Amino acid sequence: MISSRSVAVRRLTAAALVSLLAVPTLAATKPAVPVKKPAPAAAPAPAAGDPVNGQKRFKAICESCHFSLKGATLNDLRTKIGPNLWGVVGRKAGTGPSFRYSQAMKTSGVTWTPAVMKPYLMNPLKTLPNVRMAFKGLSTTKDADDIIAYLATQK
Numbered sequence: 528m529i530s531s532r533s534v535a536v537r538r539l540t541a542a543a544l545v546s547l548l549a550v551p552t553l554a555a556t557k558p559a560v561p562v563k564k565p566a567p568a569a570a571p572a573p574a575a576g577d578p579v580n581g582q583k584r585f586k587a588i589c590e591s592c593h594f595s596l597k598g599a600t601l602n603d604l605r606t607k608i609g610p611n612l613w614g615v616v617g618r619k620a621g622t623g624p625s626f627r628y629s630q631a632m633k634t635s636g637v638t639w640t641p642a643v644m645k646p647y648l649m650n651p652l653k654t655l656p657n658v659r660m661a662f663k664g665l666s667t668t669k670d671a672d673d674i675i676a677y678l679a680t681q682k
């Protein structure tokens with residue numbers, strides 16, 4: 528005669544076996560989806576250039592009219608005819624503090640992502656006609672990439 532206790536044990540054992548068998552079966556029927564690395568959501572695309580060389584090129588080419596200085600005061604700003612470029616990467620054009628931008632710059636609708644800044648630095652007046660940046664543009668795209676990489680560190 529089979530006691531009710533041993534039936535319960537057998538049922539349990541059967542259930543355990545089924546669940547043991549079920550695990551590999553389920554795993555095997557799962558489609559092999561290649562694991563994609565999730566793209567970092569809000570992070571800006573890393574600039575391609577070399578920021579160390581970019582700083583040298585910035586000093587040589589841009590610093591006659593701009594500096595990039597954290598917390599510059601109005602007096603500091605008066606020594607340059609261009610705006611302070613601290614924090615400019617990712618900022619809306621014409622919105623830096625303590626500088627009187629041209630109407631063209633203020634209403635350009637541009638945000639200075641690296642991708643937007645690059646053609647601007649190659650040819651400012653073709654990219655944004657009527658802005659007051661009297662600069663003919665960089666002669667190499669490497670200079671543009673490097674300077675942008677440097678400016679991206681200025682925040």
Ligand code: HEC
Nearest residue numbers: 588589592608609620621623628629632658659660661662
């Ligand atoms: C001859 C002077 C001059 C030179 C050289 C110059 N800039 Fe400018 N830049 C200006 C002026 C003036 C403005 C403001 C233009 C306006 O308001 O229309 C400006 C604006 C800008 C802006 C927009 C800033 C903002 O807050 O919207 C960026 C970015 C910029 N310059 C980057 C550069 C870089 C990088 C270089 C060097 C490759 C450079 N400029 C060389 C005079 C200059």
